Amino acid sequence: MKKSFSKLFAFSLALSLPFIAxxxxxxxxSLPKNFDFDSCMNKASKINEDASADCMKYESERLEQLxxxxxxxxxxxxxxxxxxxxxxxFRGKLRTLYENWKAYRESFCSLYAFSMDGYLGSNHYNTxxxxxxxxxxxxxxxxxxRSNKISTPD
Numbered sequence: 001m002k003k004s005f006s007k008l009f010a011f012s013l014a015l016s017l018p019f020i021a022x023x024x025x026x027x028x029x030s031l032p033k034n035f036d037f038d039s040c041m042n043k044a045s046k047i048n049e050d051a052s053a054d055c056m057k058y059e060s061e062r063l064e065q066l067x068x069x070x071x072x073x074x075x076x077x078x079x080x081x082x083x084x085x086x087x088x089x090f091r092g093k094l095r096t097l098y099e100n101w102k103a104y105r106e107s108f109c110s111l112y113a114f115s116m117d118g119y120l121g122s123n124h125y126n127t128x129x130x131x132x133x134x135x136x137x138x139x140x141x142x143x144x145x146r147s148n149k150i151s152t153p154d
Contacts, residue, residue, distance in 0.1 A: 032058060037058070040059075052125065053127075053129070056131070060135045063139050066139055070145070109126075
């Protein structure tokens, strides 16, 4: 009896593995191909606020990829080697700054969404709206860092 149970368990596990993997992939935070925020929000507005929150999440992820690229540009810029203590993206002040910014964004948006409980919007919506706002602001700041260093004030 034990032998047939373990064979049945192994067989059912083998059958379910592709579905488990697909479910994990669908819950991953990977950005959809050809993502367009405005189009996503237009479609989501006809569904519900959680669909809109998902659009904001994807837009934040898209912007975060651009932010990370800007951090790499700063890292590779000779003008910033001394400031970064000659570190890499995985060491030095730049890495600390990036990690601290992400930790701040997570904590602050958790607090913000908590404060909105009972007001307008779900926790998911308020969290994603906050993250998108902070990510946009950070991107606006970080994308001018290198040009600030090499430009001359008028």
